[in-house]
Amino acid sequence: MSTDHSVLNRRNLLAGLAASVALPAFARAPARSPFPHANPRLVAAPVDISALPIRRPAGGLSEFLARANLSGETGVVALDAETGEVIEEHRGNLLLPPASTAKAVTAMYAVQALGLEYRFVTRVLIGRGQIEDGTLRGDLVLKGGGDPVLQTADLAALADALIAQGLRRVEGRFLVDGTALPTITHIDRTQPVEAGYNPSLSGINLNFNRVHFGWDVQGGRASVMMDARSNREVPEVSVIDMQAVSRNLPVYTHDFSGARERWTVAGSALRRAGSRWLPVRRPQAYAGDVLRVLLQARGCRLPEAEVTRSAQGGAVIAEHRSPPLTTILRGMLRYSTNLTAECVGLAASTSGGQQLRALAPSARMMNQWAARAHGARGVDFLDHSGLGAGSRISTQAMAQFMLSARREGILPDLLREHPMRDAQGQQIRNHPVEVLAKTGTINFVSALTGYAQPRGGRPIVFSIISADLSRRRAPGETSLEQPAGTRAWTRRARVLQQDLIERWTQLQG
Template identity: 25%
Template sequence: MKRLLIVSLFILAGQVYAQDLQQKISGAFSRLQADSQCSYASLSLTVLDAKTGEQVFAANPNMGLATASTLKTITSITAFNILGADFKYQTQLGYAGEITADGTLNGDVIIKGAGDPTLGSWRYEQTKEAHVLALMTNALQKAGIKKINGRIIGDDSIFGSQSIPEGWIWQDIGNYYGAGTSGLCWRENQFDIKLRTGVVGNPIGISRTVPLMPNLTFKSELVNGATGSGDHAYAFLPVGSTVMYLRGSYAIDQDKKSISAAIPDAAYDAAYRLADTLRKLGITVSNGAESAATLNAKSLQVPLIAKNITTIQSPPLSRIIYWLNQKSINLYAEQLLKTIAWKQGRKPTTANGVEEVQKFWKARGIDPNTINTYDGSGLSPGDRVTTATLAKILQSAKKESWFADLYESLPVYNNMKMKSGSINNVLCYAGYQAHNGRELCFSIMVNNFSGTSRGIKEKMFRVLDVLK
């Protein structure tokens, strides 16, 4: 009887504790909902026990809302499940044609991409531009090639020709964060434009690009903004065009004097950089650089590799996902989404990737209608996911062998491990938190708030503080 009494007291204490936490969350959420910034907003919050999946608190859990970049957690967890934490992309370098006795290649050098988003990236030692170019040039020299009577071709055909997901908006396309997918990425498909600022209200000039982009021309319609007005500069590149427009304003007190834009044809740029490096080493390339896109425009096909001379491996998926979430890299998420489709035996398109994500979670009891998305990064304002589904997917990862890698990838905001997401009048957070030793996972979304992002963020943090 004594033991039974003790057990009963423990159960009763646990119930009181759970009810107390639920009441505190409810009160904090109600205050957020009643705030003037949320007068016309849609709000949702789901909190689950990360070990058991038990619902701790839910408000509007089945309301489909724009996720912004918190969608990257779903893409990350699905990729871990389907591809595996040790998955690596493999980029091939080879040639078509014959090498003569004097070292002349009568044919083409081909860089065949497999979707690696890290090739040429500065984030890892093994992927840096100079290192990758050195690997390629060394392999060509070891093959005995001293002259190329042909072309350097960047073959990005594995991912098809549609690089921009449906649902992305015009203002984002052309900027570094709106870089399109490619079967052969290079330098994260971005470059920098250095600005020449001046008097407020006057036009801003362009001093140079880093690196040089000889295949693009630029027209600046940017104006100098007043001190403290910030960076509101956007790059616009019409599909199929080589003329990039810069529009908006850029404050005269901005230190960087630079914006980052998207490379429209990353495969061409990779081929161009290799051709330029070979030229500096005294290895001439008679017919310059090409990509699948430039060849298709001439009604020409990309030749097949007759002999592969080296394979360049990416970092493992666990490290790719680390930077994907730490820096919220849209390109990484979109490349992974297409890779998921490829791994499942489908044509690697964004739409097929979305379908495979839905199918994967449907098989695990989640209604695919609660994952109504256009992409894998959350950049599309048309994405709709429920907090209940996002929290369940976070909870499912807790038992997996790769969970530590996922957890490490999440940034720290408000002293909590969580992914943030923000687009126009949307702010969301999703992640993990321990409360008095109890492990929790959560998803909170606010759509169509009024006022400043800073203001709504502070108020959302007050809700999340209850979970600490």
């Protein structure tokens, strides 16, 4: 575990803030929206890029790779986006980790299975009984629909709707049903315990399944608080505990073998006030606890939430509809939210009625679809986010997928603009090359895939992956959020990516 606590705190706080940036757009979604459209049949005619001739450029690609001074391996493929002709290729068949570029595949997999206008629905039902004089003499059920972007503000709106209908007391049980998706406690078990980008997931997810941990320091003593804050309310969480203990390392420990999730934090790490988002491992209990606190604050009494797998259907008395899938996917690709990728991937895999209990079988279904529908053979993902250390893809397979997906006209509209930068890392305004791409970064892996459009030139499809797997697997490194040397290595990889894009646009010119 790293002893640089300020780096650990700052990195995850920024991750939490990135998620909150997307919140207002999600929170203002209309309460009622059109029903999802029928699933489109998106089957492109694959183009086998391996059968096309390679146009050898003048000048040495090897010089670019040597100048980058990157340890490990690098695979690159650049294609003419209109003809599929190979502009340049280096070790295109080498299998490397995709990191978050896997989310580009996941986005299209979700679109073809669910439809562009699909919305996840979270409902509150009366499991049995009825409301009489403000009292529900029966069960209240919070039923998730797998929504990956559900926020505390959305639960607050549900609480307001229940109060508006006169609910003031629940005499039966308060049940939480998250069976719409399988409950999975970790995306990747090899990640550090405190990594907020590696939460659990289930059929009900709240705040990207992260809890806000804040601390204040006065007179040398730290007071801690766990809450599920939104931009308007800060409900305290009672099912997740935090205790500051006298030690230096490890910075965090976590246990959820008992009735509650229990965190401890090293007191030496709480030198001054701060905050960060920590992963939640029991998302159904977390969401139920927050809705209960919100209802109590509005004058409604109800028992503690119980997680159930057998809630009976009943009358829907309030519901929240997510933004359409296209909005969710744009947010996923922009902020690279792992939970969103896993939820939409699982929702796509289970949309035909399949029963799944883990990410790997769902990822295999996506791998098979990528080969069948887009000709991307050899994709070997273990999840939908790219976080898992064992996922692999070649740059040739990724470029093939991106080429095929471009012809459908959907993926380019979902990708964010990738800024071109100068030698000091500053964005270059009005750069002659417009790039729409998905980045991917994990320790000692840097990937970029997308589309480059030179001003007045021919469009390019590209895939670049650099990885130093030996450094990634070094003893002790997997327990660190940012091992020594990661930042400098990643910086060099990104410079190489831009150099290659500029090189290819010149070759195309």
